[in-house]
Amino acid sequence: MITSPLIGEYIEINTLNDHVFSQELLGKGIAILPSEGRVYAPFDGQVVMLFHTSHAIGLVSDENIELLIHIGIDTVNLDGKCFSPKVKTGDSFKKGDLLIEFDLQGISKAGYELFTPVIVTNSDLFDIEKISKKSQLTHDDVVFYLGKKEVN
Numbered sequence: 001m002i003t004s005p006l007i008g009e010y011i012e013i014n015t016l017n018d019h020v021f022s023q024e025l026l027g028k029g030i031a032i033l034p035s036e037g038r039v040y041a042p043f044d045g046q047v048v049m050l051f052h053t054s055h056a057i058g059l060v061s062d063e064n065i066e067l068l069i070h071i072g073i074d075t076v077n078l079d080g081k082c083f084s085p086k087v088k089t090g091d092s093f094k095k096g097d098l099l100i101e102f103d104l105q106g107i108s109k110a111g112y113e114l115f116t117p118v119i120v121t122n123s124d125l126f127d128i129e130k131i132s133k134k135s136q137l138t139h140d141d142v143v144f145y146l147g148k149k150e151v152n
Contacts, residue, residue, distance in 0.1 A: 002061075002144040003095065004137040005042045005069050006116060008034035013117060018073050021117040026068060028128050029119035030143055039069055039100040040139040041093045042118075051076070054083035057099060058121070065146060066122040071102055073113040082106040096139065118143065125149060 011031040016022045021031070039057065043065065049058030055075040059067045071083065082103040087093060107114055120128060126146040137143065 001142050002065065002067065002120075002146065003042045004032060004139050004141045004143045005039050005067075005099070005118060006032045006034045007036040007038070007138050008032045008116075008136070010135050010137050010143070011115060016073065016115055016117065017113070018117075021070070021073075021119070024119075024123075027066075027119045027121040028123040028130070029068075029117055030130055031115045031117050032137060033115055034071075034104060037102040037104045038098055038139075039071065039102070041095050041097040041099055042067065042139070042143075043095050045093060047087050047089050047091045047093065047099070050085055050087065050089050053078065053080040054085045054100060055080075055102075057085075057087075059093075059099075064122075065120060065126070068117070068119040068121050069099075070117045070119070071100065071114075072107050073115055075107060075112050078107065078110060078112065082110070120144065120146070 043061040045061040
């Protein structure tokens with residue numbers, strides 16, 4: 001299971017104004033409209049990628065679940081402004097650890113949408129059940145249940 005890495009509103013990913021995310025081309029996922037500028041670790045694992053502008057982070061769990069958290073839409077164009085990472089590539093973390101802080105108002109004032117895709121990038125290896133029973137999420141709420149796919 002994967003808990004929400006953000007506090008905010010659950011959004012169906014297919015409603016995003018970005019076809020890469022809305023068509024789930026990078027993997028199955030959800031989106032969250034954050035109400036707080038913090039990304040928390042949704043499981044125990046390791047940082048495998050922190051984009052140089054700190055708007056996106058790739059994580060791998062101890063169970064080999066790969067997760068991409070992409071803060072906002074097109075926020076790469078902010079060139080790192082508004083983002084303050086608390087980890088670096090290669091760091092290990094525990095569920096609930098603070099990974100990134102970001103400036104909600106700064107991102108909005110710069111004209112970018114805050115919708116944050118949360119993508120299981122190796123979703124082809126798992127049976128994934130998205131949980132959408134709650135519209136408001138805390139970083140303790142489960143957003144995915146995953147089971148290993150059976151190999152025929």
